[in-house]
Amino acid sequence: MITLVDSSLRDGMHSVGHSFTPEQVAAVAAGLDRAGVDALEVSHGDGVGGSSIQYGRAAFSDDALIEAAAGAVSRARIAALLLPGIGTLRRLRRAQALGASIARVATHCTEADIAEQHIAWAAEHEMQAIGFLMMSHMIGPAELAAQARLMESYGATVVYIVDSAGALVPRTAAERVSALREALRPETAVGFHAHNNLGCGVGNALAAADAGASWLDGSLRGLGAGAGNAQLEVLAAALERSGLETAVELFPLMDVAEEVVAPLMARPQIIDRTALSIGYAGVYSSFLLHAERAAAKFGVEPRAVLMELGRRRIVGGQEDMIIDAAAELAER
Template structure:
């Protein structure tokens, strides 16, 4: 077998949780996991959309306990390994220990791009538990290159083996991705990853830019199922990267089959770029705010785009879903005056 040029990590069962309103069933997870395993994906992620411990009123309760889903996914895999997301401040170390008991082999510890130092204990624990341990810098458009390098060095010092540039808002353009990945390649010895969102229809172009700048971990989701306008579409990415001459190690027909025969039937809506998805990319807003913003706009009778632009102006960060309702309510009050 030819050596893989990089690892494609599928996030359908984690980022897709946002688009599914955290209602994945055990059967959906089992079927998707089997398909990913058969197609040759090395790692895929299973967690609440907001990571371990994310089940809440703030983000939405999980329909099925994520530990059950992790266990179900790990149970059907011959080769693929299950990754989990952990956002310190939401999930805690015990959640990671539980996930490992359920079968997780990789942890991605995520912080806002400027706040890496809250993750030291969780990254250390990931290594201690023998997991492939990743540091995930979210909302990477909100910091300049120098800051990202500084924060990546912190992750590296805690023991991270891979560091991700995460375009949570789908805001970055290809030259900005190139700039960030290249700078990290030069300054840290970890492997570098990229996670994109398609709010400005740039996810694939950004992914290609990341690979060409040296990224060796690349995220995608089947049928693009993910927060906001979704992620880079895994099965399309396999085709594009093969055409560019890379070895993905993933079988194109098999990955297409799981996307179209397993995932597409349970999707609640097509993963297209809607008005609010576009505005998220345009104003730099965390992609998982999408459905909450639509709900708040409806409840308070205001334009969802106005809410999103205001959230961008306020520099809201990931996890601040409560602010959406606060902003919508204040707009409604102003409107009534």
């Protein structure tokens, strides 16, 4: 059985400038619940506490959005993403009080050790603790597996390979899942979070499932950073055609994507040259809008900014370097 997690109300926040209202969140959550989605992630795009000048101001607080989602579902579980250094235990505690029962603790793929306190707290306080290894294309399978074992040792019951840049292809996605599946205890699940910058989002998720991942993320209409995430309703159909079971009812899922989410989208999730450059350069998907704004300000091409960020190996949390890169390119 594949556990499907929807990220429309977290990763999708990047695409709408973190502007979802509690009413919109409730409508999307209710539709996902009716369709049988196992869990849905709700917060600022950079996790609880992410609303800031650095990452983008949200129109409404994480508290208001989590409460709205929790009040709209009867069976789906609510997940809160936390990035140590942005989110705090106080915010995680508040998310739990408002209805979140899953804590997804995200770190750069080489920094699992900074998640120990947060994963352990969630595990000790009746939240399901999940580890999120972001930018997983930046290190090899064996090193990634070693980081996953750390998260497992802190109390994570699921560890995710997160293709934050949409830079993996089916072979490299499967290699990483296989490495984690071999390294972790049998009872610890492996998850996969796909972005679509190389057009491989759904294909990577299917390859991950074949390699042993049992938790898969997606978002309705692909709503998410960069070119978007694996499109959840397409992934659900592809999993069914592959003979892999989920709890989702496909047509109700298609309906909420078409009737509720599509009208909320600022623009379609397409793979234009800028989004493609993110995957090709291996740059964090949420840099898309930041890079476009910086490029316009300094009169340079967004592609050039993204390629420079890739050359510098800039990762999430270093958004200020986007402006620095654009300014230096303009001076050249």
